[in-house]
Amino acid sequence: MNTLLLKMFLKQMFRNPYAWGWGFFFVSFWLIMGTYVFSLEMPTGLPAETYFSYTGSWFSMSLVYSFSALAVGIVESTYHSSFSLRYLTRYSTLDSKRYYLVSIISTMVFFSVFSILLGVETSSIYSFRFGVQLVPKKPFELTLASILSALFIYVLSSSVAYLILVLKKPRLITFASFLPLVISYPLLFLQLYVDIGYIVVLSPFNAVNSLLYHYYSGISVPRGPIIKSGQASAVIEPSYFWASLISWIFLLSMLNLILIGRQKGISIEELRQV
C-alpha cells in the first residue's frame, strides 16, 4: 500500500470544509436541537431506558445523515478522478487495486473519526441534559456497525459514480451524489414514526440505523416504529440487520466490479459540462 497516497487521501478528506460543514456541524446542530428543543416536553425522572432510546435514535439517525452527506464528496471525487486514474495506472507505479484499497481505507478512517466525534458529542450533551449517564451500551459492536456502515456508503457512492460514467450522463452527477441523502432521509423518518414492515430490514439505510440504535441504546429494534420501542412486543434480531447490510455491501461490490470493467470514462469535454 502506498503510504503517501493514503496520507494525501486523508489530507484531502480532513481538509474538506464541506465535509465538516455538512457531515459534522450541520448534524451537530440537529443533535443540539434534539437535546434542548425537541425534548422540552420530556419529563425528568423517567426510566433510564427511555432516555437511552431517545438518545440512541438521535445518534443513529445523525450518523446515517452524516455519512450520507459525506457520500456526496465520494461520488464526485470518484467521478472526477477517472481521467487521472487512467493516466496514472498506465504511466506510474499505481495500479487500480492499490488505489481502491487506499481509497476504502481512508474513507473508513475518516468516517470512523466522524462516528467517534458524534458519539462523544451525543453522549456528552444528552447525559448533561437528562442527568443520566448515556454512553453507548455496546461500544465494540457499535464501532463495528459504524465501520461496516462506512463501507456500505463507500461502495454505494462509488457504484453511483461508475454508473454515471457507464451511462455517460455527466449532467446527472450532482443529483446522483445526493442520492444517499435523498433516500435515507425519508426512510429513517418513516422508521421512526410508522411501521414500514420488511423495509426496515431490506433497506440498507434502515438496517444501518437499526444496528446503530440497538448498540447505542441496548434496546432491541421493534417491529413497528422506533418511537414505540419498549411498548412493542415483537422485536427484530440484530442478525437480520447484519445479514442485510453485509448482503448490500457484497452486491454493491460486485456491481462496482462490473461497472469498473465496463466504464471507459467520459470525454473531458463532457466532464466540463458538469
Added chain:
Amino acid sequence: MGIRLQNVSAKYSKTRIIDRINLELNGGDIILGPNGSGKTTLFRTIIGINVFSEGSIEIDGVDTSRIKSTPGLLSTNLEEVYNLLRVPVRDLAKLYIELGKGDFSRFLSMVEEFEVFGVLNKRLDELSAGQKRILCNLIALAMDVKYVLLDEPFENMDPARRVKMAKILMNWDGGIIMNTHATWLLDEFSNWRAHLMFHGRMYGPIKVDDLLKARIVEGRREDSISFTIGEKSFSLVSGDKGLCLTEIDSLDRLFEVGL
C-alpha cells in the same frame, strides 16, 4: 523506437476531431496548428485518456492499450490528469512524482527558478491559468521519462517565463513532443521537426528550419506540403512570394487568410 500512430481517428460524442492520422514522433517534435485543430485531442489520444478512438498507437513498439504501471515512459502537462486529489500543489506534485519515479528535488529547483514557490500551498484549481500551466509543465518535466508530451507549454505565461521555459525545452536531455499554435518560438527550435495540423489532419513532417524559410501560397503545388483550411488549399513553397510563418504571431491568423 518512438511513438507511432497508424490510421488514428478520435471523436467526442459524434464530432470527429482527429481524422485518420499517421504519425511518428521521436522527441524534438512540434505539432503546429491553430486553436481547435485537434492538437490537444491528439495528445489525449496518445496518452490513452480519450474515450472514442480508432487505429493503432504504439509507444516503443507496445500498443498503448497494453501499457500498465510503466513509470519512466511518458509524462504530460495536460491538466486533466492532475485531478486525482484536491490537495495543495506541493502534495500533488510529490505524489505524482513519487508514483512516476521522478525527481521531486528537480521539481522544487525548477519551481524556484520560475519563482512560483508561493503558490505551492494552493490547490491547482485555485491558481491562475498561467501558474497552472507552469506547474503542470514542471511536474511533467520532473519525471524521468522517455517522452514528455507538452500541450501548449507557453500558453498564458508572461514573456520572461516563456523565455525560461523555451530555454529549458531547447536544452532538455530527452524526448520532448509539444504542440502549439504560436509561431514566435519556431526560431528557437530550428533543429526540431514540425508537423502541421489543420482540421484534425496532419501534414508534414518538415524541419522547422525549412518551415521558417518556406512561404504559404494559395493552391496546391506539386512536390510541396499542401493543406486545406476551410475550403481553400494552401502549399508551403520556397521563394519570395506568399506569407512567411514568422510574419504571423499565431497560426490562428491562417484562418483569416483562409477566409
